[in-house]
Amino acid sequence: MMSSLHTIRKSKGEHIFHGMNTLFMTAMIVITLYPFIYVVFSSVSDSRLLLAQTGILWAPLGFTLDAYTMVFKNPNIVSGYLNTLFIVGMGTILNLVMTSLGAYVLSRKGVAWTRHIMLWIILTMFFSGGLIPMYLLVNNWLHLGNTLFALIVPGLISTWNLIILRTSFAAIPESLIESARIDGAQDLTILLRVVIPLSLPVMAVMVLFYGVGHWNSWFGAMIYLRDRELFPLQLILREILIQNNTNYMAGNASAEDVEAVGESIKYATIIVATLPILFVYPFLQKYFVKGVMIGSIKE
């Protein structure tokens, strides 16, 4: 038996395991990244060469930015982008306001009714009226149908995010709150001047979760919007990628031009729609892991 005072020598079995694990993790990295790499290569490749080729791409075939030019010339893509930017911007701001208000109030100790309200809120995670009543409410009874607000208002607060934020707010030392109160601050001021500035990492997490959620959402748009000018980017994407609707992408180009770039247009569209996420992701990544862990551990 080894003495715990010596350096612990790993057994041969453990060495093999670590070797295999490293191999496995490398494979996971490749499997995760390669689809994106393939999409990038294909988006700058010559479409005719793409169609002729089979198997793995190690590099783009030919190099042409034609697909991207066509994508940006498409008025639907441009309007889709603008709509999505509005939804993400306006939506995330409203999300933050509502969720912060809720998280602050519900994290106050010594106020009896906060527990009560919290229970009713958590209940909504388990029960819901279903798709149809929600549709009727938004479309028929609130007349939000065919407006961008139909995409923002029903999802103003995510209970999951509310719980994470509330846990985080509750962790702020009561003494800091008290001293602010002694200085004459009311609750709203305390929220804005004390609580939020001390919770910036979690707020970054909220921005990430809500923002990405808005960027990627499409189903609400599909059921509530009728005017094409209001379609967000993902819905336009759906027409191109899933319903194979590249016809109207022609815009001003001739039919042969469109057919020639047909395949790579789809890939270019994917990149154009996902690029913002890929940009934002590395910066916020360090915050959100911490934020999720804070939320989950203290619960």
Place this chain on the structure above:
Amino acid sequence: MNGLLKDYRKHKYLYYMIFPVVLYYFVFHYVPMYGALIAFKDFRIAEGFINSPWVGFKHFISFFDSYYFWRLLKNTLILNLYMLVFSFPAPIIFALLINEIVGSRFKRVVQTVTYLPHFISLIVVCGMITQFLARDGIMTDLLVWLGMDRQVLLAHPQYFRAIYVISDIWQGVGWGSIIYLAAIMGINPELYEASRMDGANRWRQIFHITLPGITPIIVILFILKIGNMLDVGFEKIILLYNPNTYVTADVISTFVYRKGLQSFEFSYATAIGVFQAVINFILLIAANRFSKQISENSLW
């Protein structure tokens, strides 16, 4: 009443601040629950909610008697089974393996890379799936190289569940592992040291310390999954299915969507939704009770 007034005066601003939140939940979560009552009516938009006639359980019976009922139930349950057996454990195993990575820089790279697919929109993921599995798609090429006939897999019902589950794991395994890694980090390191002194190797440690340490969170997430069983996978299925694959792909939620928002059979679709909610609730309670009995862990 006096107590309420006193409380109000003391916490006046809290009342103002919570008001929009409460209003939101009331309008967008509780009003629709009440709206689900149209399941028991023959709801017609023109007549509105109040004037539409009550029909009791007519729509429920109609659903249970319908030609598709058993198929929908079967597809929903089988897809769920696949998810619980493959998709649910994957992030747990992945978290355990990530925890074993020796180099901290490599560990961070693996995590950063594998979290990425979670942030990609479902449309893009399904777009990639559709492209890669097309007749001349890269995935099809790979499978042909491995001996399969050249075909469009998404057109054949027998492959749908595999495509659904595998792509779900690809997209979710990294992100799903975060919460388990957080739990693993919460385990008391002294337990590991003590077991080392008793001669335990890494395998023993994983089975006797790590796994029991994260069992509570596993159980909670599992119970929540069971409580959502009948709602399985709906947006992704809509993007990937087609009438050819309905026979395995069509689940209760997608049927509700078609009946409600494409055929506008509002009451009928709502009734099915109520059925889903009731069964989900029963499953949730049952799973929680069962888990309380066999372990000390449960949701409440």
